[in-house]
Amino acid sequence: MTTNDNHGLRLIVRYLVLILIALMFCFPLVFMIISSFKPDQQLLLDSGNIRAFLPVGDLSFDNYSEAFARAPIALFIFNSVFVTAITVTLSLLLCSTAGFAFTFMEWRGRKLALSIILATLIVPFQAIAIPLLLLASKLPWIGMDGLTWGWLNSYHVQIIPFIADGLTIYLFAQYFKDLPGELIEAARVEGASWWQIYRKVVMPLSGPVLATAAILKFLAMYNQYLWPLMVVQEEGYRPVMVGLQYFFQLNIAWGEVMAYLSLITVPVLAFYLYLQKAFIASIASTGVKG
Amino acid sequence: MTNAKWVAGAFVAATAWGSVAAAQETLTMWYHGAGNEGEAKVLNQIITDFNGSQADWKVELQSFPQAAYNDSVVAGALAGNLPDILDVDGPVMPNWAWAGYMQPLTIDESKIANFLPGPKGMWDGKLYSIGLWDAAVSLVTRQSILDELKLRTPTLAEPWTLEEFNGAMEAAKASGKFEYALDLGTAWTGEWYPYAFSPLLQSFGGDLVDRSTYKTAEGALNGEAAMAFGNWWQSLFTNGYAQATQDGADRDSGFGAGKYAFSWNGNWAALGALKAFDDTVFLPAPNFGAGAKIGAASWQFGVSAKSAHPDGASKFIEFALQDKYLADFANTTGLIPATATAAAMTENYKEGGPLAVYYSMTEANALVRPVTPGYVVQAKVFEKALADIANGADVAATLDAATDEINADIEKNGGYGH
Numbered sequence: 188m189t190t191n192d193n194h195g196l197r198l199i200v201r202y203l204v205l206i207l208i209a210l211m212f213c214f215p216l217v218f219m220i221i222s223s224f225k226p227d228q229q230l231l232l233d234s235g236n237i238r239a240f241l242p243v244g245d246l247s248f249d250n251y252s253e254a255f256a257r258a259p260i261a262l263f264i265f266n267s268v269f270v271t272a273i274t275v276t277l278s279l280l281l282c283s284t285a286g287f288a289f290t291f292m293e294w295r296g297r298k299l300a301l302s303i304i305l306a307t308l309i310v311p312f313q314a315i316a317i318p319l320l321l322l323a324s325k326l327p328w329i330g331m332d333g334l335t336w337g338w339l340n341s342y343h344v345q346i347i348p349f350i351a352d353g354l355t356i357y358l359f360a361q362y363f364k365d366l367p368g369e370l371i372e373a374a375r376v377e378g379a380s381w382w383q384i385y386r387k388v389v390m391p392l393s394g395p396v397l398a399t400a401a402i403l404k405f406l407a408m409y410n411q412y413l414w415p416l417m418v419v420q421e422e423g424y425r426p427v428m429v430g431l432q433y434f435f436q437l438n439i440a441w442g443e444v445m446a447y448l449s450l451i452t453v454p455v456l457a458f459y460l461y462l463q464k465a466f467i468a469s470i471a472s473t474g475v476k477g
Numbered sequence: 478m479t480n481a482k483w484v485a486g487a488f489v490a491a492t493a494w495g496s497v498a499a500a501q502e503t504l505t506m507w508y509h510g511a512g513n514e515g516e517a518k519v520l521n522q523i524i525t526d527f528n529g530s531q532a533d534w535k536v537e538l539q540s541f542p543q544a545a546y547n548d549s550v551v552a553g554a555l556a557g558n559l560p561d562i563l564d565v566d567g568p569v570m571p572n573w574a575w576a577g578y579m580q581p582l583t584i585d586e587s588k589i590a591n592f593l594p595g596p597k598g599m600w601d602g603k604l605y606s607i608g609l610w611d612a613a614v615s616l617v618t619r620q621s622i623l624d625e626l627k628l629r630t631p632t633l634a635e636p637w638t639l640e641e642f643n644g645a646m647e648a649a650k651a652s653g654k655f656e657y658a659l660d661l662g663t664a665w666t667g668e669w670y671p672y673a674f675s676p677l678l679q680s681f682g683g684d685l686v687d688r689s690t691y692k693t694a695e696g697a698l699n700g701e702a703a704m705a706f707g708n709w710w711q712s713l714f715t716n717g718y719a720q721a722t723q724d725g726a727d728r729d730s731g732f733g734a735g736k737y738a739f740s741w742n743g744n745w746a747a748l749g750a751l752k753a754f755d756d757t758v759f760l761p762a763p764n765f766g767a768g769a770k771i772g773a774a775s776w777q778f779g780v781s782a783k784s785a786h787p788d789g790a791s792k793f794i795e796f797a798l799q800d801k802y803l804a805d806f807a808n809t810t811g812l813i814p815a816t817a818t819a820a821a822m823t824e825n826y827k828e829g830g831p832l833a834v835y836y837s838m839t840e841a842n843a844l845v846r847p848v849t850p851g852y853v854v855q856a857k858v859f860e861k862a863l864a865d866i867a868n869g870a871d872v873a874a875t876l877d878a879a880t881d882e883i884n885a886d887i888e889k890n891g892g893y894g895h
Contacts, residue, residue: 227729231726231729235726256514257512258511258512317555320555321555321556323556324555324556324558339556339558416545416548416549416552417548417556418552418556420507420539420558422511422539422540429542429545430542432511432512432543432544432545433511433512435512435543435544436512436513437743437745437746438729438746439725439729441729
């Protein structure tokens, strides 16, 4: 066998393995989307065989129309997208400035503060959920109704506690540490302020970490369940994951569940597609590629 | 009439309406039925009727999905944000009352004299909650299966004995026509386990806790009767009659697809079973020695402890107890109306109705789950013990461990006020 034959064979095997892995990841999505068009009985009958992944049988949009009748889906999606978008944006701004301060600026207690922030990574959210709830239920807020007490049943109660988090600050701090120190020094010599360095030197080089932090934050926020369950009693502020529970009645309508899941997956996929482009563009535009 | 008079008339009418509306004090209400269009429709009708029937109170509803409801109430209680009226699952009520989330109802008790016992939420000698319906479990099968396997049709007066029940399972297995003889619904985790299976333990003579004191599970959950139950429970799986772990799809459609000869299921699934086979029959629970038992108590209405308007809240609940609303709920949800007079007003539960047998079962065999705040823990301990035994764990060791865990919880909580 020649070297070329070996190379071809390896390539085929490699692609076969990759296709197999890709199919494994795609199957649940395909199952979800295909099932969303099938009536419950057919969905359950097909679930044990290959027909589960094929658009065969009695297909219709009935599950979608029934899902919309059962729950205010558009409202839930809007709430989740709104809360997630605001949180991600503010988080990127706040955590990147914090990471910048920890990496480039000299100040007393910097290491201790970073250590404390990193230590919060080992505390699960469930452990602080109740104290946080008690706090959120007592805090003041100035809004359209003037000064009110308690943040429950609002968007800001779902946003503010999650703007800053140890992981995102750590991601930025770690990434900034690997940026060429000469750039920062040169900017300082040129008389640039810290804010100018952050905005005009560091952030344009931070596309990859921004994309990574945005993806992680987006997923965490879009999949929020426990916190909104605790702090939101009004339907008008409920996010998609709490909304999913509308479909789990005594007799579960699986087709509607699949339709709902397909609908709420759309923003996630759109965000990924958008960020994939931004991610590649950010790498191409920075001076850090090899 | 001139334009000026029209305007003046409209102004007077609007002012009058406004003053009536302003006079109505708002009562907030939380309900577990979000996503259930039928229940929402009936409940909204009751609220509309109540709000229009008097000038003092106006109920505003906030619905939650059932799976998220209990956690929302507990979080609301912690944050001091409970509504005036809430609904509560019957067996959970003592815990919420003990924890200070609820206050006793002040309704005219003569209005619930004819109610089934299950929907009456009593704790510490007081009525805390009242349900408009109850639920029941039966052994679902087909008359043709009973005939083919040459099995006696059990009745409420003469239910199957342990030997007859085991014989039916063996006959179904030996026929080779079914994947499993019995669909127990092990796919449904959570409250289904204590609701559906603790009556079987009680029918053996055991229980989750000693009901004479509610201070220990010793002897109730690990005594001779409980051991007999545990061994029998395990035999259902070792003999291949039932699945220790079950696919949710099999639970939903297995009986209709002919996979099982028998299905231990609730009345909410009964109409589906009737649709699947025209000879579907609903058999009463077997008597394993201490009488035939089925679970009782479903969702009920109560008043939160923080309500500033318990009188208004109680008035609304009393208003909702009318037979016509009980019948509306039963017609919509398939659940059992809380009174015989309401049952007579429904298609399914009136005499000769396809589900009337469930009303009789509830009357004859219903036993509420242990009326104690500790039930919420006992239910989870029991569920885990049953799942472990079904998957082959040692029966005596498992029941002893479950007993110890329940006892430790009771002790930790100072006896839960018993």
